[in-house]
Amino acid sequence: MMNAPADLRSASSCAGKALSADHPYNPVAIPPMPDYNGRILAYTATAVIIVTGVVQGAFPEWLLWLVAGALTWPHLAHLLTRRTFLRQSPRIRQKMLIFDCVVGGGFIGCIGLVAIPSVSVVLMLMFSCLIVGGIRQWLLGSGFLAAAAAAAVALIGPADNLQAPLLTSILAIFATGLYICVTAYYSHQQARALMLAKTQIQNQREQSIALSHKLSKYLSPQVWQSIFTGERDVRLETQRKKLAVFFSDIKGFTELSEEMEPEALTELLNHYFNEMSELALKYGGTIDKFVGDSIMVFFGDPTSRGQREDAFACVSMAIEMRKHMKIMRQKWRSQGIKTPLEIRMGISTGYTTVGNFGAENRMDYTIIGKEVNLASRLESLAEPGEILISYETFSLIKDKIMCRDKGEITVKGFGKPVPIYEVVDFRRDMGPNRSFLEHEHSGFAMYLDSDKITEKERESILAALEDAADRLRQEEDAS
Incomplete structure (x- = not known):
C-alpha cells in the first residue's frame, strides 16, 4: 500500500556507482529494499487485516474482494512503473505513493473507520511518506488520505462499532510493526552505507588533493591554479600577450662546479632556486623553467595587473634578488664557499606568444618570441650584479626606478639597434633617506x-x- 524509502535508496546507489567507477569493488554498497518488495509487504499486511476482520465480523464480507486487489496491485504497479511510459515520468515514486494514500484512505472509509486497523494503515502510509519525500510528501499524502477516507465514509457510512476484535487488532498492530521495522532496518543500512560512502569519497578527495599538490610542484602555481579551477583548458592553444620577461644566471657558477662535489653543488643550487622562487612568487611572477643555474620568469600571464604594474613588479623582483644574493653569499661563505657568486639579470617587455606547446600527451606551458630572445641576450651581456632592461621596460618603470643609459645593442630579430638601460635602484631609496x-x-x-x-x-x-x-x-x- 506504500512505497519503500526510494530517495534514500537512490542516493545510496549513486554513491555506490561513483565509488565503483574509481575502484574495482565497492565495500559499502548495501542492496536497498526495492519499491516492489516494500509494496508487497504493505499490501500483504493489509490483506491479512481484511481477512481477519471479515472472519471476526468486524468488516463486511464484500471487502474480501479487496484482498485480490491488495495482492495484485503491487505487481501491476511494478509493471506500470518499469515497463510503460510512466517510467519516464518525473518523481514517479512520489506520485505512486500518493496513489497508495488514496487507496489507503478509501480502505479506511470502507471499513467504517474501525480504530486500530485504520490507525495501522495510516501509520504505514505516513511512515513511508516521511521517508520518501519528507514533510511535503507527508502533508500531501495526509491530505489525499483524509479526502479519500471522508469520501468513502460519506458513501458507506461509519461502522456500528469502531472497536475491532482483539485478534484483528493484534494482527493489525503486528503487521504495521513488522512493516515499519523492516523499512527502518533497510533505511538504517542505507544511511550507514551513505556515511561509509561519504567517508570513502572524502578519503579519495583528500588523496586527489594531495596528488594534485604533488603535481603542482612541476607547474607554476598560477598555471596550476588556473587549470584546477577550470579557468584554463589543458589543450594545445596559445595567445599573444604583452609580458615582462626575466632571465638570470649565476656568474662564476661554472668555475664553482669544478671545485665542489656534485652533492654539495646540488644542495647549493637548490637552495638558490628555492630562495629566488619565493621572491618570484612574492611579486606575482610565473616561473617558466630552471635551466642549469638560469631562471626564466614572466609577468602578465595567466593573471595580469596591467602592463605598467607587471613591468614594475618584474624589475622590483630583480632588485630584491640582487640584494638577497648578498645575504646568501654570507651564508655560503660561512659554509666554506669562497667563490664570490654574483647574479646577473636581463628584462624585456613586449608581445610574446604564450600557452601550451608540445604534443597532446606532453605539453609545456611557456612563451616564445623575440622579446624572450632579447631578455636572454640582456642577461648574457649584464655584468655581475647588474640588471639590464629594454627601452620598453624602462618607459614603464622610469618614474619609480632610477636607471642609467647603457647605449644600444644589436639583437637578431630586431631591425634596428635596441636601447638598453641599467637598473640602479628604487627612487624612494636614493639619497639620504634610503632604507638600506x-x-x-x-x-x-x-x-x-x-x-x-x-x-x-x-x-x-x-x-x-x-x-x-x-x-x-x-x-x-x-x-
Whole structure:
C-alpha cells in the first residue's frame, strides 16, 4: 500500500556507482529494499487485516474482494512503473505513493473507520511518506488520505462499532510493526552505507588533493591554479600577450662546479632556486623553467595587473634578488664557499606568444618570441650584479626606478639597434633617506634594510655593531 524509502535508496546507489567507477569493488554498497518488495509487504499486511476482520465480523464480507486487489496491485504497479511510459515520468515514486494514500484512505472509509486497523494503515502510509519525500510528501499524502477516507465514509457510512476484535487488532498492530521495522532496518543500512560512502569519497578527495599538490610542484602555481579551477583548458592553444620577461644566471657558477662535489653543488643550487622562487612568487611572477643555474620568469600571464604594474613588479623582483644574493653569499661563505657568486639579470617587455606547446600527451606551458630572445641576450651581456632592461621596460618603470643609459645593442630579430638601460635602484631609496645600507669586503659583509627591522631586532643589531666597532678599534690600537 506504500512505497519503500526510494530517495534514500537512490542516493545510496549513486554513491555506490561513483565509488565503483574509481575502484574495482565497492565495500559499502548495501542492496536497498526495492519499491516492489516494500509494496508487497504493505499490501500483504493489509490483506491479512481484511481477512481477519471479515472472519471476526468486524468488516463486511464484500471487502474480501479487496484482498485480490491488495495482492495484485503491487505487481501491476511494478509493471506500470518499469515497463510503460510512466517510467519516464518525473518523481514517479512520489506520485505512486500518493496513489497508495488514496487507496489507503478509501480502505479506511470502507471499513467504517474501525480504530486500530485504520490507525495501522495510516501509520504505514505516513511512515513511508516521511521517508520518501519528507514533510511535503507527508502533508500531501495526509491530505489525499483524509479526502479519500471522508469520501468513502460519506458513501458507506461509519461502522456500528469502531472497536475491532482483539485478534484483528493484534494482527493489525503486528503487521504495521513488522512493516515499519523492516523499512527502518533497510533505511538504517542505507544511511550507514551513505556515511561509509561519504567517508570513502572524502578519503579519495583528500588523496586527489594531495596528488594534485604533488603535481603542482612541476607547474607554476598560477598555471596550476588556473587549470584546477577550470579557468584554463589543458589543450594545445596559445595567445599573444604583452609580458615582462626575466632571465638570470649565476656568474662564476661554472668555475664553482669544478671545485665542489656534485652533492654539495646540488644542495647549493637548490637552495638558490628555492630562495629566488619565493621572491618570484612574492611579486606575482610565473616561473617558466630552471635551466642549469638560469631562471626564466614572466609577468602578465595567466593573471595580469596591467602592463605598467607587471613591468614594475618584474624589475622590483630583480632588485630584491640582487640584494638577497648578498645575504646568501654570507651564508655560503660561512659554509666554506669562497667563490664570490654574483647574479646577473636581463628584462624585456613586449608581445610574446604564450600557452601550451608540445604534443597532446606532453605539453609545456611557456612563451616564445623575440622579446624572450632579447631578455636572454640582456642577461648574457649584464655584468655581475647588474640588471639590464629594454627601452620598453624602462618607459614603464622610469618614474619609480632610477636607471642609467647603457647605449644600444644589436639583437637578431630586431631591425634596428635596441636601447638598453641599467637598473640602479628604487627612487624612494636614493639619497639620504634610503632604507638600506650595504657594505662588503673579504672579511666583512653587511646588508641593512631598516624598513624590515623590528624594534626588538634593532637593539640586538645595535649591540652587535657596537661590539664589532669596539673590536676593530682594539685591534687598531694594538697594531
